[in-house]
Structure formats: structure tokens, C-alpha cells
Amino acid sequence: MQKKTLLILLLTVLWLVSAVSSPSGSNLVPAGLSAAEWAHIQSQLPPVQQQKLAADDAAENAQFGTTVAIDGNTAVVGAYFIDSRRGAVYVFEFDGETWTQQAKLRPADNASGDEFGTAVNIEGDWIVATSPLDNIDGISDVGSAYVFRREGGAWVEEGKLAASDMAANDTLGDSIAINGDTIIVGARQHEDTGGENSGAAYIFVREQNGEDVTWVEQAKLIAFDRSDLDRFGFVVDVDGDTAVVGSSLDDDLAENSGAAYIFVRSGTSWSHQAKLTGNQALAYYSFGYSVSISGETVAIGATGSNDGATSNSGAVYVFTRTGIAWNQQTILRASDRTNFDTLGSSVDIRGDTLLAGAGNADVDGLEQAGAAYLFARSGEDWSEIGKLTADDGAAQDWFGWSVSFSGDRAIVGAPRDDDAGLESGSAYLFSISSAILTVAKAGTGTGHVGSVPMAIECGAICTADFLPGTVVTLTATPLNGATLRAGAAQSPARPTPLR
Numbered sequence: 001m002q003k004k005t006l007l008i009l010l011l012t013v014l015w016l017v018s019a020v021s022s023p024s025g026s027n028l029v030p031a032g033l034s035a036a037e038w039a040h041i042q043s044q045l046p047p048v049q050q051q052k053l054a055a056d057d058a059a060e061n062a063q064f065g066t067t068v069a070i071d072g073n074t075a076v077v078g079a080y081f082i083d084s085r086r087g088a089v090y091v092f093e094f095d096g097e098t099w100t101q102q103a104k105l106r107p108a109d110n111a112s113g114d115e116f117g118t119a120v121n122i123e124g125d126w127i128v129a130t131s132p133l134d135n136i137d138g139i140s141d142v143g144s145a146y147v148f149r150r151e152g153g154a155w156v157e158e159g160k161l162a163a164s165d166m167a168a169n170d171t172l173g174d175s176i177a178i179n180g181d182t183i184i185v186g187a188r189q190h191e192d193t194g195g196e197n198s199g200a201a202y203i204f205v206r207e208q209n210g211e212d213v214t215w216v217e218q219a220k221l222i223a224f225d226r227s228d229l230d231r232f233g234f235v236v237d238v239d240g241d242t243a244v245v246g247s248s249l250d251d252d253l254a255e256n257s258g259a260a261y262i263f264v265r266s267g268t269s270w271s272h273q274a275k276l277t278g279n280q281a282l283a284y285y286s287f288g289y290s291v292s293i294s295g296e297t298v299a300i301g302a303t304g305s306n307d308g309a310t311s312n313s314g315a316v317y318v319f320t321r322t323g324i325a326w327n328q329q330t331i332l333r334a335s336d337r338t339n340f341d342t343l344g345s346s347v348d349i350r351g352d353t354l355l356a357g358a359g360n361a362d363v364d365g366l367e368q369a370g371a372a373y374l375f376a377r378s379g380e381d382w383s384e385i386g387k388l389t390a391d392d393g394a395a396q397d398w399f400g401w402s403v404s405f406s407g408d409r410a411i412v413g414a415p416r417d418d419d420a421g422l423e424s425g426s427a428y429l430f431s432i433s434s435a436i437l438t439v440a441k442a443g444t445g446t447g448h449v450g451s452v453p454m455a456i457e458c459g460a461i462c463t464a465d466f467l468p469g470t471v472v473t474l475t476a477t478p479l480n481g482a483t484l485r486a487g488a489a490q491s492p493a494r495p496t497p498l499r
Contacts, residue, residue: 049391050409050429051099055079055090060421064090065413068402068427069122075099075411076127077427078117087116089129091155094409099429103155105129107146116146119176119186125150126158128183130173136162143172145185145204147215159215161185161204172202177237181206183215184243186233192222199223199232201245203270219270221245221263225252231288232261239293241265242273246288246300253277258287260300262326274326276300278317287317290347292354296321297329299354301344307333314343316356316375318382330382334358334373335452343373346403352377355410355432357400363389370399372412374432383464388412388430399428408433445482450475 053075055064062082069076073094080087089105105127110116114131121128127150132143145161161183163172167190175186183204190200203219221243223232227250235246243263250259258281262274281287281302290301298319305315316332332354334343338361346357354375363369370393374386388410390399394417402413410430417426450457451464452473 049388050431052390052392053077053090053092053099053101053411053427053429054419054424055082055088055104056101057082057104058420058424059083061423062420062425063415063423064425065417065427066402066415066425067118067120068411068413069120069127069404070406070409070411071122071124072406074102074122075427075429076120076122076129077411077413078120078129079425080115080117081423082117084112085115085133086110086112087114087118087131089117089120089127091127102153105148105155107131107157107160109134109160111135118173121176121178123178123180126178127155128176128178130176130185132171132173132187134173136166139166139168141169141171142166143170143174143187145173145176145183147183149213158213161202161215161217163187163190163200163202163220164217165220167191170200174234175236179238179240182218182238184221184236184238184245186236186245188231188234190233192226195223195226195230196228198226198228198230199234199247201233201236201243203238203243203265218268219265221261221270223247223250223261223275224272225275227251235289235291237291237293239295242293243270244291244293244298244300246291248286248288250277250288253281254283254285256284256286256304257281258285258289258302260288260291260298262298273324276317276319276326276328278302278331279328280305280331282306290344290356292347292349294349294351297349298326299347299349299356301347301356303342303344305331305333305344307337310337310339310341312340312342313337314341314345314358316344316347316354318349318354329380332356332373332375332382332384334361334371334387335384336387338362341371345401346372348404350405353405353432354382355403355405357403357412359398359401361400363393363399366393366395366397368396368398369393370397370401370414372400372403372410374410378464385464386432388428388432390414390417390428394418405432445478446480447476447478447482450477 062079064079067078075092091103092099093102116131119130127148130145134144136142147158148155149158170187170190172187174188188199201221205218231249232247248258260276285302285304287302289303292299300317303314318329341358341361343358345359361371372388397414398416399414415425
């Protein structure tokens with residue numbers, strides 16, 4: 001009986017592919033390539049990491065990079081511990097070649113201990129930033145948020161936001177997000193009826209009368225089942241008329257298993273739509289440690305999530321909405337996860353792309369150097385397409401503690417980087433445009449091809465996006481009596497970068 005043969009053609013690249021120089025660890029030559037071939041790939045293309053950012057007045061213990069945000073050619077970085085914890089927010093602009101510091105922002109009433117810059121966000125010509133330990137009218141640690149507007153090349157303070165029912169130790173400003181004319185601000189220590197430090201979130205909207213602009217409180221959001229120390233409001237996000245609020249110490253499923261709440265707006269009124277807990281959330285999962293929303297999709301970090309083989313490796317849960325119902329679509333985990341990586345330390349989702357930080361991940365033997373992972377969705381399926389690390393990463397940097405991306409640019413914070421002194425902090429800019437790998441089958445046999453990282457799982461032909469710099473290992477498995485023909489991996493004589 002004649003055996004059928006299975007021939008796998010790698011139409012674009014060979015078994016190992018790199019579109020740019022690899023991040024940390026790129027000096028290691030991948031299996032299957034010679035040192036000369038690997039050097040040839042690296043020499044042709046610019047690095048994934050575009051630039052490392054630090055404040056012009058970088059200082060010890062500033063923790064620059066605790067929070068980051070990016071929109072287009074503007075990046076924002078918070079350094080809430082700088083200058084006796086007065087805090088500051090730094091604005092960087094990209095001129096097509098280089099990112100340079102454009103401004104250092106502080107509100108007019110900034111004072112020592114305010115921790116301005118604890119949370120930041122940007123959309124278009126507006127930057128929002130918080131001071132959760134701001135004292136107002138003699139009341140300590142009430143917290144506040146500030147709005148800055150870009151006028152030409154300058155940023156001007158447009159307004160200060162405070163809760164109408166502010167009270168001592170509320171810490172309004174633990175988190176913040178802006179979308180259009182709406183701002184949401186979290187206050188995780190707010191006390192409401194039924195819960196000591198149960199938390200709250202506040203919605204503010206922009207009202208314009210001629211040239212006069214004011215931001216007014218539209219709603220206060222609280223959990224319908226609030227209880228003590230739930231941490232509701234530790235993280236928030238908003239997109240259009242939908243808001244998501246994390247409550248990572250919620251105890252519904254188990255102690256500190258966590259939850260996230262969805263609220264929707266009709267007219268000027270906000271109402272609860274859903275409480276999300278994840279179908280695998282257990283004690284100390286901290287589900288809701290980070291949140292992000294894009295359209296009908298919500299991403300929720302759970303830094304304490306386990307997979308049975310690892311402990312506290314972390315995960316990101318993805319939910320989608322159909323009508324008014326939210327359903328879990330998938331759980332994302334790092335392909336190289338290890339104990340205590342804490343994937344989900346931060347998360348940002350835009351459309352079918354998701355970036356998640358693992359601030360405690362060990363990298364190349366460096367404890368808690370940190371990493372970030374990029375995932376992409378095709379239909380309803382998600383796959384990991386790349387891993388970001390700092391090219392000068394060091395132990396305890398906490399790279400990935402904060403993440404944000406816009407288009408094909410991403411920014412990742414490393415608040416414990418020590419370049420300018422202990423925990424002075426830094427942030428890194430990356431290009432995250434993906435490259436397409438196409439795999440096709442020739443011959444009369446049957447079989448399938450899988451990949452590491454997991455993105456390709458196909459029979460006859462398939463394509464997948466990968467982050468430039470990713471080394472993709474393909475494995476062909478013959479089925480139904482077919483055999484893999486010797487030399488089936490077809491490739492150019494010299495490794496060709498995937499573009």
C-alpha cells in the first residue's frame with residue numbers, strides 16, 4: 001500500500017521567523033539557525049523597542065512609570081512619589097523620529113503628599129490625572145482629579161474634579177479614564193451604607209457654554225452588593241455609555257476572589273448591568289485587579305489566577321456582550337508562564353488587540369524584571385502574538401506594572417527601574433505592528449501544523465499575526481497514515497525577515 005506524503009510549505013519564512021531584533025535574550029541563537037543567520041536577521045531591521053523614557057528631572061524614589069497612557073504621538077507618564085510625594089505627570093511628544101519631553105504637569109494647588117500622577121489617561125487634547133491624597137477644605141485624603149487641555153504646544157489646567165459627597169480617606173483618584181466627554185474616577189476607600197471602605201466610582205461630564213467649559217458630576221456608581229474592603233473603584237474604564245469598575249477584593253466566590261461590575265448610561269442616568277466574576281476565579285485570584293473596555297468587549301486582569309501547574313501566574317479574562325448579556329469568551333495566559341508572574345497587573349484592549357502586563361515575571365533569570373504580552377483576536381479566538389521585555393531589564397524593575405497602546409505604538413512602565421537612583425522609574429516605547437506568517441500544505445496526505453506561541457493550528461492553509469521579534473516554532477504532525485516528507489520545510493537559502 002502506497003503511503004501518502006505530507007509536505008508543509010512555509011510560504012513566507014522558515015520554521016523560525018523574526019521580523020525585528022528580539023527583545024531581552026536576543027543574543028541567544030534560536031535552534032535551527034546558525035549564529036551568522038541570526039545576526040543577518042537582526043542586522044537588517046530596527047529594534048522592536050523604540051525608546052526608553054525618563055523624566056528630565058529623574059530622581060530617586062520617583063517611581064516614574066507607575067502609570068502610563070498613550071494616544072497617537074503623545075505619551076503620558078505618572079511619577080506620583082517625586083518631590084516628597086507631591087507627584088508629577090510628564091508629557092512626551094513623538095516628532096516622527098524621537099520622543100522628547102514636552103511638559104511636566106502639576107495642578108496649581110498641588111502640595112506635598114498629594115501623590116499627583118497616581119493615575120493618568122489621555123484622549124486627544126485632554127489629559128486627566130489624579131491626586132488621591134489631596135486634602136480639600138481641611139478634610140484629609142479626600143482625593144481629586146484634574147483635567148488638562150492642550151492649547152498649541154502647551155497644556156493648561158481646565159478643571160478640578162471632586163466628589164459631591166467627599167469624605168476623609170476616600171482617596172478619589174485611585175484610578176481614572178476618559179472617553180469623549182465622560183470621565184470616570186475611582187475611590188476604593190469610600191465608605192457607603194453597607195460597607196466600610198467598600199468603594200465607589202464617580203462619573204463626570206463636560207459641559208460647554210460658549211468658550212466656558214466645566215466638568216460636572218453626573219453619577220456616583222456603587223456595587224449593589226457592596227461589603228467591607230471590596231476595593232470597588234481600584235480600577236475603572238469607560239467607553240461610550242458603558243463603564244467597568246474593578247473590585248479585586250470582592251468575596252462572592254471565595255475570599256478576595258474579586259469581581260468587576262458593568263454600568264450603562266441611558267440619557268444622563270447610570271444603572272448596573274452585570275457583575276462579572278469569571279468561571280474559574282478562586283480565593284485570592286484578585287479578579288478585577290485591572291480592567292479595560294473596548295466596544296462590546298471587556299478585559300479583566302486576575303493577578304492571582306492559577307492554571308493548576310503554576311501559582312499566581314495570572315490571567316486576563318475576556319468577556320463579550322450580546323444584547324445586555326455578558327459572556328466569558330476566553331481566559332488568556334502567557335505561553336511561558338511561571339509562578340508569581342502576575343499577568344493582569346495591567347491591561348489595555350483596543351478592538352481585537354490586547355496588551356497585558358506581568359509586572360512580577362522573571363526574565364532571563366532576573367527576578368521580577370517584568371514583561372508584557374500581546375494578544376490578538378481572530379473571530380472568537382485569541383492567540384498570543386508577542387512578548388515585550390526591556391532590552392536593559394534588571395531584577396525588581398516591575399516592567400509591565402502599567403501598559404497602554406495606541407495604533408501600532410505601546411508604552412510600558414517600569415516604576416522600579418534604578419537608572420537615576422533607587423526606584424527612579426522609566427517607561428519604554430515599542431512598535432507593535434504585527435507581521436503575517438502564512439503556512440500551506442502540499443502533497444496528498446493529511447495532517448496539521450501547530451505553533452509556539454500558539455496562534456497557528458491548521459490543516460491545509462492558515463495565516464496568523466505575530467509581533468515583530470517573535471520567534472515562531474512550527475510543528476507538523478502527519479495524520480491518517482501520511483508521512484512527513486524529508487526536507488519538507490521549504491525556505492529561502494538565507495533566513496528572510498517577515499515584514
